Amino acid sequence: MTNPPNNAAAGRASAAGPVITCQQLTKRxxxxxxxxxxxxxxxxxxxFxxxxxxxxxKTTAMRMLCGLLGPTEGAATVAGCDVFREPERxxxxxxxMSQKFSLYEDLTVRENIRFYGGVYGLKTAAIREKTTALLQRLGLAAERDTLVGSLxxxxxxxxxxxxxxxHEPAVIFLDEPTGGVDPITRRQFWDLIYEAAARGVTIFITTHYMDEAEYCDRVSIMVDGxxxxxxxxxxxKRQFGVASMDEVFLHLARGAKNVE
Structure with a gap:
């Protein structure tokens, strides 16, 4: 994966305003x-x-933005919801989506879709309609009754x-989603990311692959919180006078104290 996917394009970000905001967000x-x-x-x-x-x-910060962990101080909103007052919203x-893919391997493809549709509050008719469309789009119609664990x-x-x-969310958080997969599959996955971004979905992604950092519109790098x-x-790369994101990351990470 040395080049971005074919449909990569700069300037996808909307001028409608921020979907995620953080001001001095802190967790102790x-x-x-x-x-x-x-x-x-x-x-x-x-x-992003x-x-x-x-x-x-970064994991602690992502958990706060997902409404899973209460901040100590500062302010943040996600899709217009306040992380302090509206974590459930x-x-x-x-x-x-995490590196573990968040699927139940002892359920079939169709059962997983139906289960998560219910979790997201979709009505039965909508789940049925979205299941058919999703299976066709992914080419999994013939595998709808296959256990996910065997895929x-x-x-x-x-x-x-x-x-x-x-459930057509405004933001999707991807926590190292491509760990352990081959380069061709990673490229195909990034095609899906670009398609979602083109529809206006905000992508918030963590990754240990620095070539994937090149595919992002912007990148933040955390060091010691x-x-x-x-x-x-x-x-x-211009700021640090280097040729790759690997070198940017190494330049900043060398001075870190909190490294596991």
């Missing part, structure tokens, strides 16, 4: 500051890379991403 656990006053905005349809070494604080407006890894990945978008850099991939 006792005397330990896991997230230290981070501030940024993410626009509709933007692909949220990078950092293990222990940098946030969950109605976001999708989430190839790439199919699981595409299904999990599509299920996370079933702070955001130490935030710009386009091209802008970051």
């Amino acid at each position: 656990f006792g005397d330990f500051v896991a997230v230290n006053g981070i501030s940024f905005e993410v626009a509709a349809g933007e692909i 890379g949220f990078l950092g070494a293990n222990g940098a604080g 946030i969950k109605q407006h976001i999708g989430y 190839p890894l790439g199919w699981k990945q595409k299904l999990a991403f599509s299920v996370a978008l079933l 702070r955001i130490d850099a935030l710009d386009t991939p091209a802008g970051l």
